[in-house]
Amino acid sequence: MTSSSRLAAAIAAQFTDRARWSLLEVLFWLVALSTIWLLPDQHLILAEIVIWALFALSLDLILGYAGIISLGHAAFFGIGAYTAGLLAKHALVGEPVLALLLAGLAGAVFGFLTSFLVLRGTDLTRLMVTLGIALLVRELANRFGWLTGGADGLQGIDMQPVLGLFRFDLYGHTAYIYSLAVLFVLFLLARRIVGSPFGLALLAIKGNPLRASAIGIGADRRLIGIYTLAAAYAGIAGGLLTQTTAFTSLESLSFDRSADGLLVLIIGGTGHLYGGLIGAVVFRFAQDWIATATPQYWQFWIGLFLVLIVLVGRDRIGGWFTPLRRLADRVGAWRPGKTRPTVLPGQGGAP
Amino acid sequence: MNPASVPPALETRSLEKRFGGIVASNQVSMSIARGARHALIGPNGAGKTTLINLLTGVLKPSSGEILLDGQDITTLEPHRRVRLGMARTFQINQLFADLTPVETLGLAISERLGTGTHWWRVPGSRPEVVAEIAALLERFRLTEVMNERTAVLPYGKQRLLEIALAFACQPRVLLLDEPAAGVPDAERHEILAAVAGLPADVTVLLIEHDMDIVFTFADRISVLVNGQVFVEGTPDEVARDPRVKAVYLGESLDA
Numbered sequence: 001m002t003s004s005s006r007l008a009a010a011i012a013a014q015f016t017d018r019a020r021w022s023l024l025e026v027l028f029w030l031v032a033l034s035t036i037w038l039l040p041d042q043h044l045i046l047a048e049i050v051i052w053a054l055f056a057l058s059l060d061l062i063l064g065y066a067g068i069i070s071l072g073h074a075a076f077f078g079i080g081a082y083t084a085g086l087l088a089k090h091a092l093v094g095e096p097v098l099a100l101l102l103a104g105l106a107g108a109v110f111g112f113l114t115s116f117l118v119l120r121g122t123d124l125t126r127l128m129v130t131l132g133i134a135l136l137v138r139e140l141a142n143r144f145g146w147l148t149g150g151a152d153g154l155q156g157i158d159m160q161p162v163l164g165l166f167r168f169d170l171y172g173h174t175a176y177i178y179s180l181a182v183l184f185v186l187f188l189l190a191r192r193i194v195g196s197p198f199g200l201a202l203l204a205i206k207g208n209p210l211r212a213s214a215i216g217i218g219a220d221r222r223l224i225g226i227y228t229l230a231a232a233y234a235g236i237a238g239g240l241l242t243q244t245t246a247f248t249s250l251e252s253l254s255f256d257r258s259a260d261g262l263l264v265l266i267i268g269g270t271g272h273l274y275g276g277l278i279g280a281v282v283f284r285f286a287q288d289w290i291a292t293a294t295p296q297y298w299q300f301w302i303g304l305f306l307v308l309i310v311l312v313g314r315d316r317i318g319g320w321f322t323p324l325r326r327l328a329d330r331v332g333a334w335r336p337g338k339t340r341p342t343v344l345p346g347q348g349g350a351p
Numbered sequence: 352m353n354p355a356s357v358p359p360a361l362e363t364r365s366l367e368k369r370f371g372g373i374v375a376s377n378q379v380s381m382s383i384a385r386g387a388r389h390a391l392i393g394p395n396g397a398g399k400t401t402l403i404n405l406l407t408g409v410l411k412p413s414s415g416e417i418l419l420d421g422q423d424i425t426t427l428e429p430h431r432r433v434r435l436g437m438a439r440t441f442q443i444n445q446l447f448a449d450l451t452p453v454e455t456l457g458l459a460i461s462e463r464l465g466t467g468t469h470w471w472r473v474p475g476s477r478p479e480v481v482a483e484i485a486a487l488l489e490r491f492r493l494t495e496v497m498n499e500r501t502a503v504l505p506y507g508k509q510r511l512l513e514i515a516l517a518f519a520c521q522p523r524v525l526l527l528d529e530p531a532a533g534v535p536d537a538e539r540h541e542i543l544a545a546v547a548g549l550p551a552d553v554t555v556l557l558i559e560h561d562m563d564i565v566f567t568f569a570d571r572i573s574v575l576v577n578g579q580v581f582v583e584g585t586p587d588e589v590a591r592d593p594r595v596k597a598v599y600l601g602e603s604l605d606a
Contacts, residue, residue, distance in 0.1 A: 007485045007488065007494060008478075011453050011484050011497070012481050014453050014454075014475070014498055015457075015475025016473060016475065019473045193471075195473060196473070196474065197468070197469045197472065198468055198469060200450070200454060200458055200461075201462070201467050208448075210441075211445040211446065211447065214438070214445070214517075215433060215462060215516060215520055216462045216520055217458070217462050218430045218431075219430075221468070225470075
């Protein structure tokens with residue numbers, strides 16, 4: 001082998017290593033899958049966690065990979081939630097998977113239309129613009145009570161079986177398996193996209209917009225693209241919540257939901273896709289534990305936790321997992337003939 | 352082909368930039384011939400960086416025109432100028448801290464080949480991209496650090512990556528903003544070799560404080576003072592010009 005072909009192979013290897021599944025990732029999904037059998041009496045809460053995870057994953061796409069901060073992501077979540085609800089209530093589209101795709105489409109369309117408002121500006125402008133849009137949408141939903149049910153919420157939703165086969169049950173079994181399957185498929189898609197040339201260019205725009213434009217990368221179309229995709233994800237998350245609970249209300253469009261979504265993501269760490277997933281588990285169980293221990297002071301502990309997170313690291317409780325990742329790396333690298341350590345997608349941001 | 356009919360690689364006509372009451376670029380008219388090694392010098396605050404920012408589109412001029420190969424690019428966005436064949440380096444490193452040199456160069460190459468918006472492939476799946484990254488790594492002596500994050504590279508290697516990244520855009524006009532700034536003497540020769548080794552058909556506009564580099568490298572020099580082109584000529588002419596000595600060379604050499 002000549003030296004130049006060796007070099008070419010090493011370059012190709014760097015790209016493929018980055019795309020390869022690490023042991024820790026495989027384990028993560030195996031554990032998630034195993035909960036279907038291991039925690040059958042927790043499926044209701046697990047379904048809720050999965051929906052938070054998907055919502056936070058959607059936020060990670062724009063915040064972790066494109067640097068767009070939003071306090072109004074619930075707008076897309078709620079639009080998806082009402083789309084799925086109205087489609088089911090008026091029997092327009094009975095089959096949940098198809099209805100879920102339409103909920104995602106509704107989120108995407110609204111995301112595309114509003115993406116032009118977040119292309120430029122500082123974090124503060126983006127926070128205010130996204131917050132304002134979400135407040136607007138919520139107020140419109142309140143105003144058009146004849147369609148949305150207003151403050152009473154959208155009632156009388158009758159869900160059809162998933163794919164015409166699996167009925168939603170009282171214990172949340174179908175709800176959880178269905179939600180987990182949706183999360184997994186969308187996670188695979190997101191993982192593929194952030195690892196592509198498109199995703200790499202997003203990281204470049206986030207990391208150094210001045211240089212990105214100086215090597216010919218136009219930011220606008222890419223930011224519109226990822227914002228639209230994230231809005232579709234949020235719409236699907238909202239649709240899932242409606243379908244699995246046969247109900248939706250103005251809460252799905254509320255400021256609290258936007259803020260909690262951001263909180264979930266920041267607990268898990270931005271920019272490595274798993275942040276939202278890990279954050280959702282921590283968030284939901286912490287909520288339960290703390291609420292049981294000190295019912296009145298749940299907000300106090302969450303507030304304290306938030307302050308600590310922000311003080312501890314740039315954006316990472318996720319960084320707490322770094323030693324674990326290194327260990328998994330070392331185990332993963334223990335294959336004969338393999339000399340170079342693999343690079344995990346999440347390690348890019350670690351100092 | 353009659354040389355007179357060929358437009359200059361880069362030309363400015365009465366270019367002016369005002370910030371409030373301050374005139375940072377004052378009626379700058381320059382013409383840079385194809386394949387030239389043109390240096391832009393001047394004391395601090397003379398408006399060199401403002402001029403580069405105007406040329407590359409980071410700043411919008413208050414008035415005047417910029418032409419690349421005879422085409423008016425005055426109002427084009429920065430990334431469109433890159434696609435038309437103009438690239439730059441930065442005086443202070445502007446790199447992607449979390450990416451490796453391989454990924455960084457891959458970005459520029461994919462963008463140029465029009466595959467930068469592909470959202471399904473792995474970046475290195477195209478052999479022509481990989482081959483080009485390999486050639487650039489070797490040319491700019493970056494192979495040994497190709498797997499490191501840019502943030503942890505030695506400063507000299509980061510400066511080389513600055514130039515390699517601009518070169519990856521395959522520019523016809525390359526603007527080098529103090530390429531050797533801050534590089535320790537031991538690593539300096541690598542930068543100078545990289546600059547001297549640029550292909551002859553690439554037009555280079557070099558901004559530099561270091562007179563050794565300017566006089567070895569440039570075949571033409573413009574001296575900028577207070578935002579205006581003060582003197583322009585061959586290195587010999589500029590070196591002999593008493594006014595230049597007065598305002599610039601003397602001051603700089605004494606410092």
